[in-house]
Amino acid sequence: MKTRYARRTRRTLRVAGAGAAALLALSACSSSDSDDSSVKSDTSSSASPELTGTVTVFAAASLKESFTTLGKEFEEAHPGTKVTFSFGGSDTLAASITGGAPADVFASASPKTMAIVTDAKDASGTPATFARNQLEIATLPGNPDKIASLKDLTKSGLKVVLCDKTVPCGAAAQKALDASGLKLTPVSYEQDVKSALTKVELKEADAAVVYKTDVNAAGDKVEGVDFPESADAINDYPITLLKDAPNAAAAKAFIALVQSAEGQQVLTAAGFLKP
Amino acid sequence: MTDLGKADAVTDRLTGGPRRRRVRGGVPGVRRGVPGLRRGVPLPLLLPALVGLAFLLLPLIALLVRAPWRSLPEQLTSPEVWQALQLSLVTATAATAVSLVLGVPLAWLLARTDFPGRGFVRALVTLPLVLPPVVGGVALLLALGRNGVVGQWLDSAFGITLPFTTAGVVVAETFVAMPFLVISVEGTLRAADPRYEEAATTLGASRFTAFRRVTLPLIAPGIAAGSVLAWARALGEFGATITFAGNFPGRTQTMPLAVYLALQSDPAAAIALSLVLLAVSIAVLAGLRDRWMTGVS
Numbered sequence: 001m002k003t004r005y006a007r008r009t010r011r012t013l014r015v016a017g018a019g020a021a022a023l024l025a026l027s028a029c030s031s032s033d034s035d036d037s038s039v040k041s042d043t044s045s046s047a048s049p050e051l052t053g054t055v056t057v058f059a060a061a062s063l064k065e066s067f068t069t070l071g072k073e074f075e076e077a078h079p080g081t082k083v084t085f086s087f088g089g090s091d092t093l094a095a096s097i098t099g100g101a102p103a104d105v106f107a108s109a110s111p112k113t114m115a116i117v118t119d120a121k122d123a124s125g126t127p128a129t130f131a132r133n134q135l136e137i138a139t140l141p142g143n144p145d146k147i148a149s150l151k152d153l154t155k156s157g158l159k160v161v162l163c164d165k166t167v168p169c170g171a172a173a174q175k176a177l178d179a180s181g182l183k184l185t186p187v188s189y190e191q192d193v194k195s196a197l198t199k200v201e202l203k204e205a206d207a208a209v210v211y212k213t214d215v216n217a218a219g220d221k222v223e224g225v226d227f228p229e230s231a232d233a234i235n236d237y238p239i240t241l242l243k244d245a246p247n248a249a250a251a252k253a254f255i256a257l258v259q260s261a262e263g264q265q266v267l268t269a270a271g272f273l274k275p
Numbered sequence: 276m277t278d279l280g281k282a283d284a285v286t287d288r289l290t291g292g293p294r295r296r297r298v299r300g301g302v303p304g305v306r307r308g309v310p311g312l313r314r315g316v317p318l319p320l321l322l323p324a325l326v327g328l329a330f331l332l333l334p335l336i337a338l339l340v341r342a343p344w345r346s347l348p349e350q351l352t353s354p355e356v357w358q359a360l361q362l363s364l365v366t367a368t369a370a371t372a373v374s375l376v377l378g379v380p381l382a383w384l385l386a387r388t389d390f391p392g393r394g395f396v397r398a399l400v401t402l403p404l405v406l407p408p409v410v411g412g413v414a415l416l417l418a419l420g421r422n423g424v425v426g427q428w429l430d431s432a433f434g435i436t437l438p439f440t441t442a443g444v445v446v447a448e449t450f451v452a453m454p455f456l457v458i459s460v461e462g463t464l465r466a467a468d469p470r471y472e473e474a475a476t477t478l479g480a481s482r483f484t485a486f487r488r489v490t491l492p493l494i495a496p497g498i499a500a501g502s503v504l505a506w507a508r509a510l511g512e513f514g515a516t517i518t519f520a521g522n523f524p525g526r527t528q529t530m531p532l533a534v535y536l537a538l539q540s541d542p543a544a545a546i547a548l549s550l551v552l553l554a555v556s557i558a559v560l561a562g563l564r565d566r567w568m569t570g571v572s
């Protein structure tokens with residue numbers, strides 16, 4: 001009786017243990033990592049190559065809307081091609097490229113993050129600046145806090161989010177603040193520009209220093225406030241073909257599209273400045 | 276591996292058997308012998324097993340190989356690292372404390388009472404375990420944010436806003452870690468003999484007294500194991516924290532956030548920080564070893 005009970009208990013415990021181990025395995029925390037596996041394509045080296053296959057583009061988070069549009073245009077112009085994007089913080093993308101992520105094109109939000117890739121000899125040729133972006137203050141719709149300048153952001157009781165200094169939008173914001181001699185303590189240094197904007201969209205923060213293009217893309221969920229100091233911190237956006245591009249021919253065509261009049265039109269419409 | 280006697284002692288402690296007197300364990304057929312390699316391991320099993328082992332160990336070895344040993348002391352003594360580590364330890368401990376206060380009663384409810392829909396409630400409790408932490412963070416933001424379903428009211432009535440505060444970090448970590456504690460304490464409770472409690476109540480103790488004086492000491496080892504698991508989970512929490520509490524050094528920047536952001540600007544610092552977390556994980560595992568080996572949650 002007693003032993004049978006002990007035996008049963010022990011079995012229960014063993015089952016419970018196995019269950020706990022399974023739970024542990026299930027709940028492993030993972031930060032998602034967007035490595036699109038690129039489809040292998042045959043790059044035909046004839047005079048007028050018929051473009052096919054997938055182009056994998058790693059691009060700064062702020063390029064999301066305009067590049068998605070350009071990707072669709074590219075697919076229409078070249079049937080049989082597919083453009084896949086990985087949008088994120090420029091430095092995260094640069095780190096994954098130097099870490100060997102398979103990509104054809106890298107478009108970053110600052111020369112500094114592009115340098116990570118060129119220094120690692122992962123770029124093919126020299127990167128070209130294809131757009132420039134200016135900072136803007138994103139406030140809640142209707143601007144209830146009456147924010148009219150960068151200085152207004154230092155008002156007490158105001159929840160402001162900035163990008164982390166490691167990402168281009170954060171570095172640019174810091175530059176603008178330094179130029180105006182202001183000290184601003186945000187509530188958070190976000191990991192990329194889109195998450196900084198999201199905090200304002202969700203009304204969790206009162207204001208964020210983001211790009212003009214992000215304010216444009218958010219529509220009426222936020223309101224943009226221009227500030228003169230942003231002229232001191234205009235970001236150049238370089239684009240480059242990557243050395244180990246699985247689909248170099250199509251990648252070159254995509255870069256050409258970005259730099260063409262058509263591409264520039266899409267970028268200007270999104271709020272970018274001409275290079 | 277543990278010898279049978281030790282295994283029994285642990286089982287004893289968990290089943291609430293008397294601590295010093297050993298139950299007649301060692302039932303024939305329940306022996307957990309280690310099948311030695313002499314018995315021959317089939318190759319189709321051995322190869323994948325070794326590959327699996329290598330796969331799990333290699334990344335950790337790489338971390339040690341690539342560690343900037345020379346600059347490690349100065350990396351680890353920088354104020355930023357200490358700030359992040361201190362914040363991580365404090366918030367993880369606070370999250371574990373909150374989990375204990377709320378989780379143990381919840382586990383008791385799930386294990387010892389029978390109410391309609393109990394299985395469903397149990398499934399709901401387990402949900403944050405399998406939910407991606409980032410989703411948890413978004414959900415918390417929509418519930419407890421300044422503009423959230425409940426948060427709105429917290430803000431207007433008490434002026435409490437959780438996002439971007441250290442309390443917000445604790446909330447995010449508790450949300451992710453508490454299910455661990457609940458599930459493991461509930462398992463221990465189910466395994467514990469309810470007759471002790473019943474005996475206490477027949478002798479005139481109220482149900483709460485019986486819980487406090489009989490059940491709690493009985494399941495203490497299970498609670499301890501669950502707490503350590505919950506604490507480790509809280510310490511490693513990344514997704515929900517960065518989504519709900521943001522990232523501000525000294526206030527909401529915990530170790531995992533510091534690792535993530537350091538990796539973008541200063542890989543050496545990221546590796547150093549990772550080593551600290553690895554050391555903590557190993558310490559936790561060492562603390563749990565007995566329990567792990569004898570298969571107790």
